[in-house]
Amino acid sequence: MPSAPHAADFRPRPKSRARRISELVPLAVLLPTLITTGIYIFVFVIWNIYLSLTSSTLLPVYDFAGFDAYTRLWRNPRWTTGVWNLALFGLLYIGLTTLVGVVLAILMDQKVRGENLLRSIFLYPIAISFVVTGTTWQWILNPSTGLEAFVKQLGWQGFEMGLITSRETAIYAVVIAAVWHAAGFVMVMVLAALRGVERDLVKAGQIDGAPMLRIYRRIVLPAIWPVLISVLIILLQFAIKTFDLVLALTHGGPGISTTFPAIFVYDRLFAAGELAQGAAAAVWMLIGLVVVFLPVLALNWALKRRKGGAA
């Protein structure tokens, strides 16, 4: 081990060749990731955009067909239904999951006994795949075997719950399964944030006789904003990628009533042999993600700025 004096006269010496090489090591370590990630996020995305502008059907063709695939896309009811479903599902899924998660977190924050056990129970669905979630809920919501049969067997013969068998309501079955999957996750995130709220401030508010609702609005909510935004971003991600949950739960049906953009992309690429149209749909998914993300990121930035200004 070199002692302190060594270290002192080690600094000013001109860089040796070995030392210069050693400075390149971190870059060399990062290089494979830089190359693969560069290919992944730039080359592949541009490649996909290019394919969406070609006349590719079963096999990729590298010509130029303009926005033909895009115009055909918006005339396809499978696509427009999917987009509409995603909008409805996304709104309900994000709204309900956040609502249930926040309410659960507030309840869990009341010095509850068995908190660890309850938290494990609420959170475990997030560790389970969408395929398993969808398959299980399909069995439970299936009218001839599941919940409906169970209630009928208990004696209520008139009970009907054709949630997943009706075109109008099947989408709500997807919402139920998806909220079941993610609500505990939101609860855990929000609970962690609530624990970070300054207790003294809350107590001071209580001593001053402020109603609980106002304490939550004025003290607690501002403190958990960043977490709520993270939650929003993650749920948006889940929503846009919705694919395997729906396939397992409703197979996109009845008919095409619960089809989603991600299902449409997969179907066009690997079943229908419409490569250009599938690629175009994927581009729209990317555009959708960016368009939805930008306001969230802007809001995040604005809140951070305000917080920074106040401090």
Place this chain on the structure above:
Amino acid sequence: MTVADTHIPDLTRRKPRSAGQIAGRVALYAVLLVMAGFVLMPLAVIALNSVRVNEDILRESFIGWPTRLTLENWGTAWSTACINASCTGVKPYFWASMLMVVPATVISTAVGLLNGFALTKWRMPCADVIFVCITIGVFLPPQVVLLPWAIALSWLGLAKSLTGLALVHIIQGTCFTTLFCRNYMINLPDDLIRAAQIDGAGFFRTFWRIVLPLSPPIIIVTVIWQFTFIWNEFLFAVTFSSSDFRPITAALMSLNADDTGVSEYGFGSAAVLIAAIPPLVIYFLGGRYFVRGLTQGAVK
């Protein structure tokens, strides 16, 4: 609400509770228990069905208490159930998942640790730009790279193979692991690393001797996250694998979509549980770290 003084004692815990407060506590626990019951219900239902006789399930309903116990469903699901007309049970698919998930998790975690260290503790030109690119990699919808991946894998001769699928997961997963490790390592004290450098330790020596011993928390979080994510992933799994040797999520979907008259809920439930067990085991073993990974990794 009016006299502040009288409210101060209320805030200390030991006082006997009023009737209203007791009612509040009862309501609180009632709501929490009902919610916990709702969350547990699907798992409980399939766990019970996996030991019920299939005729009982069909005669009574999918939701019910086992009247006759059987372990046959588990055996059938594991080794003889027919999926895609090949009657091998979920066994080969389970091992296919393992064969792909374990290397993908180990490699992406190792690379992520090295990347995180290089990005935070060594002066790196345009580290911020690299960071932004990696974040984009995390958020990119997989659909937008699906077709290029499929074409690229067939060029590499890896189409419809577990190796190709693992490669996709390593490259995509490295974005996640690098992000996690970077967010963790940025908080490690710089002095320790500088001291090691002054002592003449190079990149790998500093990493091995200083950084790695400080990293078990983030290693556990990353491994749990990667294992669960890759095990549960479906889109890449079904696209980049052949139908006779594919990950269990894809096999389960085939089983699910197989509408051949009589529904085999008994072994179906067992098969679903077998697919859910590995991530659940990981979740319950590393629960604390799982939560920490969610709250820390995402918030930053």
